[in-house]
Amino acid sequence: MTFINPNDVASALQSRPSAKVTSALRSSDQAPLLPSGNSRPAAVHGHPLSSVKKTFGNIVISIVGAGVLGLPYTFLQSGWLSGCLVLLAVAAACYYTMMLLVQSKRKLENDGVDGMETYSDLGLFTYGKAGQFAVDLMVVLSQGGFCVAYLIFIGENLATVFSSNGDKVDNSASGWVDLSSASRDDGHIYSIGGILSSIGAAWVGWKGKSVYIWIVFPMQVLLASIRSLTRLAPFSIFADVANFSAMAVVMSADIVVFRERGISSVDSFTGLGSLPFVIGVAIYSFEGFGLVLPLESNMKDRSKFGQTLALAMTCIGLVYTTFACLGYFAFGESTRDIITLNLGDSWQTTIIKLALCMGLFFTFPVMMHPVHEVLERRIVGRNSLPVRCITIVVIAWMAVAVPHFGDFLSLVGNSVCCILSFVMPAMVHLHVFSDELMWHEYAIDYIFIVFGLIFGIWGTITSLHGLFN
Secondary structure, eight states, X not given: XXXXXXXXXXXXXXXXXXXXXXXXXXXXXXXXOOOTTSBOOSEETTEEOBOHHHHHHHHHHHHOSGGGGGHHHHHHHHOHHHHHHHHHHXXXXXXXXXXXXXXXXXXXXXXXXXXXXXXXXXXXXXXXXXXXXXXXXXXXXXXXXXXXXXXHHXXXXXXXXXXXXXXXXXOOTTSOOOGGGGBOTTSSOBOHHHHHHHTTTXXXXXXXXXXXXXXXXXXHHHHHTXXXXXXXXXXXXXXXXXXXXXXXXXXXXXXXXXXHHOOOOOOSOOOGGGHHHHHHHHHHHHOOHHHHHHHHHTBSBGGGHHHHHHHHHHHHHHHHHHHHHHHHHHHGGGOOSSGGGGSOSOXXXXXXXXXXXXXXXHHXXXXXXXXXXXXXXXXXXXXXXXXXHXXXXXXXXXXXXXXXXXXXXXXXXXXXXXXXXXXXXXXXXXXXXXXXXXXXXXXXXXXXXXXXXXXXXXXXXXXXXXXXX
């Protein structure tokens, strides 16, 4: 993946608002307005601007994450046909609302407004401090939700790799487990999970994924002390290489399974009741709104950003639907909420799980960076390691408490991502273009706002019910 520039990823992940937004418009005899889509200076923020290929690659790695591994289970819940239609529809809707943000940013630039580089800047200019606070809150909740999902994934997969029974670390009533429980059924090999439990790692009631989440917790606290995104960005790139490699291996395994067994019994549509779940997971899987404006700002020829974004979203949508269909067709009703849990205990599967866990482990501090910056800026006004530590404790505790990976993805998508992806872009667009929109453009914006609010509430209630029942 030679087209990826770590500096591009680093700058795109910045959530701190840029220099003070200047609301006064320039007069015609002052500096020329910044034309949207024309050539840009050779470098911004000290690094070269991105070509079309780099921008395409950065969009893909900014959107594709661990959520893709829950898509086959989503198709189990919704049916493969309705799942495909929802994924592609959400991809199209997200592209449209992403472009609303881009168009709003360019309009303000053409009107002479400086400093429009992030989603938070748009919120500040259009709706004042309340707008900036709303964007910051949604960014914190969404990025935090992604990181909770990362820890759940790491915990559940490590539990299947290392635990003696393949799923969880058992606990006796006293919290201590006899060393014999650390051996495999054949009595020859000791598992790490069994040994950990035997020496008292589960004495506080931890089991399964919880043990491994708390094991990685202190290491994440150490990584949180790294405040340079440029130093962290290569870890994110490694994670994306691991994700795409794992997706390729998983799809190959799916093909082998249904070539040997035939396509499992599957449903094309399971009813309207499943729509909140599948739409929530789809929104989660395509969420990347906090990165769109920085990526557009860092593109050399911004006139090509729209078509580059459209191509990236199309490719991601096709990969998602193919991956989800292959996994569901291979395992049918036995499809797990994380598809890697369906792949058995071969050494190849173990390597894939460990690679994914390692990749997400190093992506975690990158994804937490916007959360840390917003909380530090609003709570103490400066860098604060205690604030970062407390935040990671909360994230780890939530990951331990959440029982189902798939339902949690849907909850985050339905609640936070729905607002961030549909409601806020439409509101910003209405404010910036208030006197220039045609009636059908008004109608589309209000449809997104109403849909986002109504569906967000309905989907959140449905996801909460599924998560804890």
